[in-house]
Amino acid sequence: MLAEAWRYLVAHPAPFATALAVHVALSAAALAIAAFVAIPAAIAANRRPALAIALANSANVGRTLPSLAVLALVMPVLGTGFVPSLLALTLLALPPIVQNTLAGLRSVEADIVDAARGMGMTAREILRRVELPIALPAIFAGLRTAAVQVVSGAVLAAFIGGGGLGDFITAGIAMMALPQLLVGAIPVTLLALGVDFGFGALQRRLTPAGLRA
Amino acid sequence: MAWLVRNADQVAIAFVQHVGISLSALAIAFALALPIGVWAARNARVQAVALGVAGFLYTIPTLAFLALLIPVVGLGPANAIIAMVAFSLIVLIRNIATGIRQVPPDVVDAARGMGMSATQVLLRVELPLAVPLIIAGLRVAAVTVISVSVVAAYVNAGGLGTLIFNGIATDHPPKIWSGAIAACALAIAVDASLSALERRVRRRRMA
Numbered sequence: 001m002l003a004e005a006w007r008y009l010v011a012h013p014a015p016f017a018t019a020l021a022v023h024v025a026l027s028a029a030a031l032a033i034a035a036f037v038a039i040p041a042a043i044a045a046n047r048r049p050a051l052a053i054a055l056a057n058s059a060n061v062g063r064t065l066p067s068l069a070v071l072a073l074v075m076p077v078l079g080t081g082f083v084p085s086l087l088a089l090t091l092l093a094l095p096p097i098v099q100n101t102l103a104g105l106r107s108v109e110a111d112i113v114d115a116a117r118g119m120g121m122t123a124r125e126i127l128r129r130v131e132l133p134i135a136l137p138a139i140f141a142g143l144r145t146a147a148v149q150v151v152s153g154a155v156l157a158a159f160i161g162g163g164g165l166g167d168f169i170t171a172g173i174a175m176m177a178l179p180q181l182l183v184g185a186i187p188v189t190l191l192a193l194g195v196d197f198g199f200g201a202l203q204r205r206l207t208p209a210g211l212r213a
Numbered sequence: 214m215a216w217l218v219r220n221a222d223q224v225a226i227a228f229v230q231h232v233g234i235s236l237s238a239l240a241i242a243f244a245l246a247l248p249i250g251v252w253a254a255r256n257a258r259v260q261a262v263a264l265g266v267a268g269f270l271y272t273i274p275t276l277a278f279l280a281l282l283i284p285v286v287g288l289g290p291a292n293a294i295i296a297m298v299a300f301s302l303i304v305l306i307r308n309i310a311t312g313i314r315q316v317p318p319d320v321v322d323a324a325r326g327m328g329m330s331a332t333q334v335l336l337r338v339e340l341p342l343a344v345p346l347i348i349a350g351l352r353v354a355a356v357t358v359i360s361v362s363v364v365a366a367y368v369n370a371g372g373l374g375t376l377i378f379n380g381i382a383t384d385h386p387p388k389i390w391s392g393a394i395a396a397c398a399l400a401i402a403v404d405a406s407l408s409a410l411e412r413r414v415r416r417r418r419m420a
């Protein structure tokens with residue numbers, strides 16, 4: 001069966017390359033937009049307890065929503081295609097990044113911030129040179145979770161016309177064509193595992209030397 | 214909303230199916246995770262292997278996992294339940310093992326000193342003290358299982374996802390919405406009630 005899947009792949013290189021490119025573009029764009037929204041939002045909320053609680057609570061609720069339900073809720077409003085899929089995937093990527101950034105900033109001990117302030121650092125310097133470096137591993141843990149979730153969610157984008165590798169899976173299931181199904185399922189699994197591994201390595205690398213266990 | 218009211222029976226059937234399949238998967242996952250978690254709490258190497266394997270399974274995209282199972286078990290609820298069990302193992306094993314590991318050693322020593330056997334220590338001291346973390350694990354696992362179950366409708370496992378897929382196929386937004394909103398409501402309700410239970414158990418521990 002694997003050999004048949006390989007023959008199918010070799011016979012249809014262009015649709016596969018397009019699907020893979022769409023999948024990666026969709027996932028990367030959703031992750032980037034979510035990071036640009038979620039990290040500053042969490043930093044801004046960190047100093048304001050009421051805002052931080054509101055943000056944490058909405059992230060908790062967002063985290064529980066089934067991925068497919070989010071895609072399905074977006075579709076009747078925005079229609080089908082790349083942009084609605086991108087929006088839905090961005091919504092899915094926000095909660096883990098918000099949760100982990102908040103947790104990372106909260107893990108900075110008050111004594112350390114006091115010491116930095118005593119050394120004459122401004123609030124901005126404390127954020128950039130003390131709080132963010134300490135929170136960085138947690139922020140990357142959030143990005144890693146979000147990235148895997150987005151790659152996985154992007155498979156479901158096939159249901160709302162978003163393209164990507166999910167197209168091969170849905171077509172394969174619809175026609176009970178197993179080789180075609182595997183041409184979607186195996187690469188997307190490898191992609192998710194690769195993203196998980198890559199972000200894990202990056203996370204270890206970016207942990208400041210003094211914080212490494 | 215009007216569609217939802219007119220077709221309440223259809224939505225109710227899908228909802229009950231959804232809860233049923235999710236509960237079965239959760240029960241099987243817990244039955245598997247409990248012995249593995251206990252073993253992992255005793256043995257660091259077992260823990261590393263168990264969490265490595267379960268973490269690998271958890272990383273596989275849901276629809277890809279369901280698709281990869283088709284050549285093996287075909288379409289239907291069995292396929293869905295295997296995938297749901299695979300996805301919930303990581304959090305259950307991790308929380309059971311961590312819950313047991315965090316029991317203070319002097320508590321275990323005291324229990325042993327009172328003449329309890331290893332089994333008694335496990336059943337009457339370690340597991341009861343691990344309950345809050347185990348409930349936390351069940352909460353995350355339940356939400357995961359509900360989420361996977363929505364997608365599983367695509368491999369004929371039934372449930373609320375069926376409404377979403379039928380709605381997409383027939384271009385009928387009210388049906389899509391009903392399925393999606395019911396699935397979100399179920400996930401939020403389960404998450405909220407299990408986290409309330411967890412808080413209550415924790416508070417009773419403190420008293």
